Amino acid sequence: MGIVLCGILLRHPGVELSWVTSESFKGKKLSDVYPHLKGITDLICKEEDVPALAKTVDAVFMALPNGMSMELAPKALKAGASVIDLSADLRLKDAKVFEQWYKMPHKSPEILKDSVYGISELSDLKGAKVVANPGCYATASILALKPLIDNGLIDPETIVVDAKSGVSGAGKTLTDETHFPNCNEGVSAYKVATHRHTPEIEQALGADIKITFTPHLIPMTRGILATVYAKSRKAADEEKLTKVFRDFYKGKKFVRILEDRLPSTKYVYGTNYCDIAIKYDARTGRIIVISAIDNLMKGGSGQAVQNMNSMFGLSEGTGLDLVPVYP
């Protein structure tokens, strides 16, 4: 995820990327490690030394394994930098819930009340000093559900989120599940009812809501499609529901409410868009919302930059005006 972030920041007109750190690659040119960046940057990976490095910049992005930024974020803040954290460390307001899902103690519970959970379209980020960037699945799910919840349109006990992700969501670590011959031509569910993005989604939806969340691995590189099911509180129709979403996301340029089409991850490839369509199953009284994002962009680095833009008073789309890679 960090490398996608670097790519965006290197082209961002309001950003100078001063340094990157990497334990594995310290001393190496970033473009030797990631050859797609050849000719784009000559940055050399530094050793991680947040207290010193953070003094030299306005903002620090942290794309680290869970458990690390809870220690480093306070140091960066103390050094005067704002923090955008892409790990799970700062997302859950309740340290107990964090500990229950992540099976590790939370070492900086005091930072959680200041940290803003940053779904860009739903959060007040102006002037925020520390932002917890949401999980990829959480972004797709929350954007699909929030208009229904806030307008009281669904029975919150009936929510099911069935999400499909490209393999890049699993990260850089080599595993049997991400070995090409194993996952090509294969679809499977994983972490059924136990995926750690679940409590984030529930927290964003509001008090005591419990959802069933099932992630699936799909043989493609990028993209998440979330199919969200919930019982409508009353008979509904698709046009009105669509209008609710259009109104809810009015002026939010990265959320596109589709009317005559269903979303495809292909239509948002490589960009920060979230495409949403709303259907109603009159036979069963269920509302079905489908949202599509690029998991590495709106589901990760794109949203992180969108959040940074808002924190610093820039237009939310600065550096993100990309056209989806189609076909």
Next chain:
Amino acid sequence: MGIVLCGILLRHPGVELSWVTSESFKGKKLSDVYPHLKGITDLICKEEDVPALAKTVDAVFMALPNGMSMELAPKALKAGASVIDLSADLRLKDAKVFEQWYKMPHKSPEILKDSVYGISELSDLKGAKVVANPGCYATASILALKPLIDNGLIDPETIVVDAKSGVSGAGKTLTDETHFPNCNEGVSAYKVATHRHTPEIEQALGADIKITFTPHLIPMTRGILATVYAKSRKAADEEKLTKVFRDFYKGKKFVRILEDRLPSTKYVYGTNYCDIAIKYDARTGRIIVISAIDNLMKGGSGQAVQNMNSMFGLSEGTGLDLVPVYP
């Protein structure tokens, strides 16, 4: 689908494939049209003339567009052949339901009471003269739901089926949706709440059950993964639920109940297996059943041959003892 069926029948030790018909390719060698069959068969595609052709054989498989076998099946039966029909024409017991979903009149409603809906594991096919071979999605969904329904374990008003299919499910017809550059790296839902396999599934589950069914197109060639959600009637646990499934499918060699793994379409590739795993989300009280099939085998031609085997008193696995193509 017909071509996969030919492949199985050409290797079936109890079958002689006497003829194939094709409007598009009549007069051509089958192996010129489908070069993977070179050296395997010298059959030449005949013009369709069921009344005459059916007299020469014990059984006729029909893999035709909807609306055709309702006219041809009675003729084949009259000519003395048994019929295994892979279209939707003979699946729904109520011609009105057929007409409502398929938007065409049913011309042979009288055949519907004799036709057996052939999920091989659930149907009594011995001696049947005409079998309606189920839809691909329907097969995966019904096999996942039937043990729960028959044991009264779930609230039938809460059933949601979220299914993911490879592109071969869309057939041979060229469409924008199946054009490689459009569907590769793209996942999308389609026919949300309106897919025609829905009434088949409901009919198989029993009186008045209405489900929400959403199919998705996945960038792979073969395979269906169905993720099925329903509220448990009471607190449950995965081990007992798994035992229910194991007992239900005891002696059924093509249904494999997984215990320490979740199904992947990769593990059933090219074969007639249906892999099933059962999970329980204690937080929400939902049972989640996941089933995987090869949509062209157990979801189509494989099951058709399995059904033929049972109709003619052969062992159900004859001609189907294939090893999944892995990796």
Next chain:
Amino acid sequence: MGIVLCGILLRHPGVELSWVTSESFKGKKLSDVYPHLKGITDLICKEEDVPALAKTVDAVFMALPNGMSMELAPKALKAGASVIDLSADLRLKDAKVFEQWYKMPHKSPEILKDSVYGISELSDLKGAKVVANPGCYATASILALKPLIDNGLIDPETIVVDAKSGVSGAGKTLTDETHFPNCNEGVSAYKVATHRHTPEIEQALGADIKITFTPHLIPMTRGILATVYAKSRKAADEEKLTKVFRDFYKGKKFVRILEDRLPSTKYVYGTNYCDIAIKYDARTGRIIVISAIDNLMKGGSGQAVQNMNSMFGLSEGTGLDLVPVYP
């Protein structure tokens, strides 16, 4: 290809995209036809009327089937617009060679002497009024071969180009070859020794050179990898050969000469880069050059915009400063 071009032009800081024409979609919003453009443009497809439309703009891009721009380009020029043509009509200097490979008469042979064949790095485009944008395979092949030819390093009678393309190279037209279930998990050669990009490559390499060119279709959407073989005139070494290429492309930002890596289409995905590596097989005396491009960018629309930039005196990279979509 036209739609990728629109995407680039809509974000180009020196361009206002005034109109687009389409016979199939006239009267429709471009973003209804191509939903990935929703929120990016409100342009409506116009009817083609080049003589009138060309008067309103500085430049016209033509992305049409072969045989059309030979008639329209002269009209656009007469109306005062510069022309960048993406078809094959204006590429071959000798109308007879065109007619031999394209099996149609050339209706404007007089335009051929003014038209500049636009491999951006090799052509003098400043002030050009009409540019023939090269074929995708031709671009990858010529960039790999030209430094060897111009430096007299290889025996031109021994050149073999083995090229591998993603399926988007076949265009929007639906065919059996681009039907997902047919081409996924399949690699095949096509138009062996007869592909129409052959004479372009030969023309660019110089007098009387004849090459063997074999294109292959690969199960991916974008990208061309060309593997070029030729006998070295004398014993060689990779370092010196690499230096020849580095010198040859000095200052050309979109050609990246790799040293410790081999090119992958993945490293140039979605961008205008051409990555090249040079190897030497001392056992057989062959030089092997491998080049990778995004067939729709450097192999099509990207290079067209790069050419336009040079024609109008803009920096060649304007509007093309994209970071490869990786992973």
Next chain:
Amino acid sequence: MGIVLCGILLRHPGVELSWVTSESFKGKKLSDVYPHLKGITDLICKEEDVPALAKTVDAVFMALPNGMSMELAPKALKAGASVIDLSADLRLKDAKVFEQWYKMPHKSPEILKDSVYGISELSDLKGAKVVANPGCYATASILALKPLIDNGLIDPETIVVDAKSGVSGAGKTLTDETHFPNCNEGVSAYKVATHRHTPEIEQALGADIKITFTPHLIPMTRGILATVYAKSRKAADEEKLTKVFRDFYKGKKFVRILEDRLPSTKYVYGTNYCDIAIKYDARTGRIIVISAIDNLMKGGSGQAVQNMNSMFGLSEGTGLDLVPVYP
């Protein structure tokens, strides 16, 4: 590769698979490690103890890392079993050539003269006690070149083999190159002019022939397409060349010479076929032969079983009468 072999042997009518060994999985059920085998076998992986185990069987297949079977094969032979070895250890007749390409000493050079290099169609295997099963690339290349060489049709100094392989050819080991997000939508060459299958091919073609061989990694699971180039000794035509191949492979059921089509790896998927087409480029005097195999079948386990059949006097196709998995 071993697991594909197990799959074939488990269904082979003339074979009883007595045991399998695995260092990594000893004590585990094979079907727990490879869930696609659930219900097909209950075999438990044994510890490797060839001297004792080999006494219990007629033949031992060895699918081990290079360097191991040169020690184990003599022990198995001594214990009375025939050996089919899938590693490179026994392929090269000259131990020095082995040591040069594999960078390890050969510990059993004396076995090399007895070992038969087993391209099934080209080798006399009847009664052979030890067979070196060829490399995947070597199989595709040799089958494409041998008829030309044996008939003196080409200049052997002009041979170039450009081969494209699916990712399963890289084996089970997790690497950056086989991580799905890295290799999907990416094509690249590797080990240019240094791949270890080169000396096998040269040895099979005959004295002093040196070829240029370039392997490529393609984003698919299975399949190798080899495109072979060589200068014809005299003007040729495709029909006559095709007849040469047809005659050469007469009676060899797994080699299919195509006439109106070019091979695709898709047409041989999951089977032991090798499809070959021959083209002639009259402009340059080059013959181009294209061959397609399933790298894990004819390129590995399928050919190993075909070789075993011949060694033991069974019909060469026993246990291999599979229909290509299409689509």
